[in-house]
Amino acid sequence: MREALKEAGKAFTEDEVPVGAVIINGGKVIARGHNQIERLKDPTAHAEMLCLTSAMNFLNTKWLNAATLYVTIEPCSMCAGALVLSRIKNICFGAKDPKAGACGSVINIANHKKLNHRIKVKGGILSEECASLLKEFFKKKRAKK
Numbered sequence: 001m002r003e004a005l006k007e008a009g010k011a012f013t014e015d016e017v018p019v020g021a022v023i024i025n026g027g028k029v030i031a032r033g034h035n036q037i038e039r040l041k042d043p044t045a046h047a048e049m050l051c052l053t054s055a056m057n058f059l060n061t062k063w064l065n066a067a068t069l070y071v072t073i074e075p076c077s078m079c080a081g082a083l084v085l086s087r088i089k090n091i092c093f094g095a096k097d098p099k100a101g102a103c104g105s106v107i108n109i110a111n112h113k114k115l116n117h118r119i120k121v122k123g124g125i126l127s128e129e130c131a132s133l134l135k136e137f138f139k140k141k142r143a144k145k
Contacts, residue, residue, distance in 0.1 A: 001094060001126045004070040007034040007047060008133055014039060018133045021047040021071040023055040023064065023088075030067070031055035047071060048079035052086055063087040072130040074101035074123060080109035083119060090120045094130025 007020025011034035023031040033051030037043060048071055055064055068090035075083060075091065080102035083091060091103060091110060102109040103121045110119040 001070050001092065003029060004072050005126065005129060007032050008072045011035045012133060012137055018137050019047040019073050021051040021069060023051050023067050023069050025059065025067040030058045044078065046079050048075050049082060052082055065089055068092060073097050073134065074103050074105055076100045077102040077107065077109055084109060084115055084117050087117050088119055092122045092125050094125055095127050095134065096123055
């Protein structure tokens with residue numbers, strides 16, 4: 001999660017919502033990503049999505065069934081859906097997202113009974129550090145207005 005926090009820090013300095021992600025496979029970081037929505041003018045450029053693409057390119061596969069995603073906030077429905085489709089083994093997230101979390105907070109796509117893949121999910125990892133970075137970012141945004 002510390003590596004994901006480093007990625008979130010990059011997003012923060014780029015004036016992006018500070019979300020960072022890394023994917024571990026075989027004990028090694030194989031992909032990194034942070035939000036790039038503003039830079040790319042793309043609402044799908046979430047840290048998880050960019051990280052997923054990078055990991056699949058690195059492994060030259062469409063499935064990540066031995067990999068673990070570490071992300072600083074609970075994935076949204078788009079990201080959780082993509083993670084199910086990638087057949088990733090584990091999701092470890094920091095802060096819960098009570099407005100858009102799709103791994104249990106609002107809905108649970110990661111473990112939906114009707115989907116063909118379920119992901120082991122663990123939340124609350126370094127949650128205070130992950131949440132404080134988000135709070136600081138939005139406090140700074142409100143102060144600019």
